[in-house]
Amino acid sequence: MLAGWLPRQRWFGGKDSPIEDLSIGTATELRTGEPGLHHLVLDVRQSGATEHYQVLLGVRRDLPERLRSHEIGLLTGATGITGHAYDAAHDPELTRPLLAHMARESVIGPLHFRRAPGTGIRTDLDGTPSTAEQSNTSLIFGDAYMCKLFRKLAPGMNPDLEVNLALTRAGCDHIPAVHGWIELAPGGDGTGGEPVTLALLSEYLRSATDGWQLALTSVRDWFAQPLPPGPQAALTADDPGAAGGDFAAEAERLGAATAQVHRDLARAFGVTTVPAARLRALAAGMNDQLDAVAEAVPQLRPHAPAIRAAFAEVEAAAGELPFQRVHGDYHLGQVMRTDTGWVLLDFEGEPARAPAERRAPAHPLRDVAGMLRSFEYAARFLIASDGNVAPGTADMLELRARAWAERNRNAFCAGYAAAGGPDPAAHAALLRAFEFDKAVYEIRYEARNRPSWLPVPLRSLEHLAG
Numbered sequence: 219m220l221a222g223w224l225p226r227q228r229w230f231g232g233k234d235s236p237i238e239d240l241s242i243g244t245a246t247e248l249r250t251g252e253p254g255l256h257h258l259v260l261d262v263r264q265s266g267a268t269e270h271y272q273v274l275l276g277v278r279r280d281l282p283e284r285l286r287s288h289e290i291g292l293l294t295g296a297t298g299i300t301g302h303a304y305d306a307a308h309d310p311e312l313t314r315p316l317l318a319h320m321a322r323e324s325v326i327g328p329l330h331f332r333r334a335p336g337t338g339i340r341t342d343l344d345g346t347p348s349t350a351e352q353s354n355t356s357l358i359f360g361d362a363y364m365c366k367l368f369r370k371l372a373p374g375m376n377p378d379l380e381v382n383l384a385l386t387r388a389g390c391d392h393i394p395a396v397h398g399w400i401e402l403a404p405g406g407d408g409t410g411g412e413p414v415t416l417a418l419l420s421e422y423l424r425s426a427t428d429g430w431q432l433a434l435t436s437v438r439d440w441f442a443q444p445l446p447p448g449p450q451a452a453l454t455a456d457d458p459g460a461a462g463g464d465f466a467a468e469a470e471r472l473g474a475a476t477a478q479v480h481r482d483l484a485r486a487f488g489v490t491t492v493p494a495a496r497l498r499a500l501a502a503g504m505n506d507q508l509d510a511v512a513e514a515v516p517q518l519r520p521h522a523p524a525i526r527a528a529f530a531e532v533e534a535a536a537g538e539l540p541f542q543r544v545h546g547d548y549h550l551g552q553v554m555r556t557d558t559g560w561v562l563l564d565f566e567g568e569p570a571r572a573p574a575e576r577r578a579p580a581h582p583l584r585d586v587a588g589m590l591r592s593f594e595y596a597a598r599f600l601i602a603s604d605g606n607v608a609p610g611t612a613d614m615l616e617l618r619a620r621a622w623a624e625r626n627r628n629a630f631c632a633g634y635a636a637a638g639g640p641d642p643a644a645h646a647a648l649l650r651a652f653e654f655d656k657a658v659y660e661i662r663y664e665a666r667n668r669p670s671w672l673p674v675p676l677r678s679l680e681h682l683a684g
């Protein structure tokens with residue numbers, strides 16, 4: 219039953235290989251009666267390796283219409299539970315108790331509910347899942363909280379919680395306040411010897427808009443500008459700054475906020491000076507990823523030589539480089555513009571990477587490269603997602619896309635350097651290698667999770683590889 223349902227979930231990370239075995243690692247009853255609520259950790263074996271996923275299982279004798287699309291299956295007496303099983307994240311009646319448990323710091327079996335020091339938690343709100351495109355499931359409680367249920371579990375404290383707590387202590391004001399979290403005590407579930415973070419309750423940024431939406435609005439405005447006549451029209455209409463909805467001032471502020479968070483991360487976790495020779499290992503890792511992705515996605519292969527050449531340049535770097543804790547999966551969907559400035563979200567790192575890799579110190583320009591890639595994505599998303607663009611118009615729009623990306627990349631880098639981050643212009647080879655590495659990651663990510671988006675990173679790669 220669960221094995222059929224799991225691969226259809228947006229947050230399931232193993233869509234590219236069959237499930238060999240699925241068993242319930244831990245099951246904790248959180249609510250008896252009608253509806254019932256059970257917390258499950260699923261042990262899922264694929265390609266010989268076992269991953270752990272979290273599910274809140276609701277059980278009702280009769281399933282109301284509004285919950286039917288979230289049904290997992292019918293439980294019979296054999297399991298000791300009878301009724302319709304469904305994903306309880308979609309049932310407000312079953313999400314409300316999570317707040318009450320965090321407020322009270324309940325301990326139920328291996329589940330420990332925590333409240334952040336010095337905060338109170340309201341218990342009168344129902345949670346409904348966010349419709350945002352994401353790798354986990356976030357519940358929004360009124361206009362007060364956002365509770366992120368981590369779907370794929372990793373040993374120990376989740377980096378998102380770890381970093382948010384550390385940045386709070388460092389006095390960083392570019393993150394949402396942490397109110398509480400839920401953890402699973404170490405036990406026989408195979409996820410390790412430390413408590414495993416299951417959920418993070420943060421302040422809900424109610425008046426904020428995410429960077430991706432803001433950037434797309436700006437691109438839309440720019441594309442809507444009438445083109446001057448003539449075959450080279452788009453080349454002459456190359457000033458997105460003159461169009462309504464220009465994003466450059468925001469991009470610059472975002473660059474500054476990024477540098478400030480990097481400074482706070484360095485304070486909180488320290489800086490390691492790394493000899494440039496260490497970059498050989500870094501380049502080797504980049505090449506390994508390239509080989510694996512080129513094997514799986516043939517469209518990447520023609521660009522492989524240019525990408526390898528960029529990685530080789532990194533190996534030639536001399537001197538010492540500052541490595542530190544970074545965001546790790548930085549893009550426009552991970553930042554929100556509030557009334558007062560930019561807030562950074564989701565310090566979990568790239569979902570496909572191993573936990574140790576996500577925590578490993580890196581050069582801060584890796585995040586800068588991530589955001590630069592995101593400008594490229596935003597610039598080309600509308601072209602790739604509109605199947606009706608005529609070929610001639612598509613070429614002109616590609617030129618406009620380039621102009622928009624260029625303007626906002628430059629503004630972001632200027633803001634980052636002015637606020638004290640390592641100057642991107644002074645590390646062009648390193649930055650280019652990080653951008654290629656991220657593009658390769660994105661191609662695998664899209665091929666696995668959103669194949670219809672694959673043209674977006676491929677188009678921008680054509681431009682980057684020149």
Ligand SMILES: Nc1ncnc2c1ncn2[C@@H]1O[C@H](COP(=O)(O)OP(=O)(O)O)[C@@H](O)[C@H]1O
Pocket residue numbers: 348350351352353354355356364366394420421422423424426428551552553554563564566
């Ligand atoms: N504290 C918050 N307040 C309001 N919206 C948020 C908050 N945190 C995240 N979001 C929204 O939810 C989206 C997904 O959040 P994120 O933490 O990146 O989840 P995931 O790790 O599952 O991708 C973000 O792009 C943003 O739009």
Ligand SMILES: O=P(O)(O)O[C@H]1O[C@H](CO)[C@@H](O[C@H]2O[C@H](CO)[C@@H](O)[C@H](O)[C@H]2O)[C@H](O)[C@H]1O
Pocket residue numbers: 351352353354430547549550551552564567568569588591592593595596660663
């Ligand atoms: O789920 P996460 O936010 O942790 O990150 C994963 O999903 C992202 C998409 O939701 C993906 O980002 C890519 O698409 C974005 C547009 O949706 C774009 O702004 C990014 O630049 C691009 O990398 C991210 O790579 C992935 O790890």
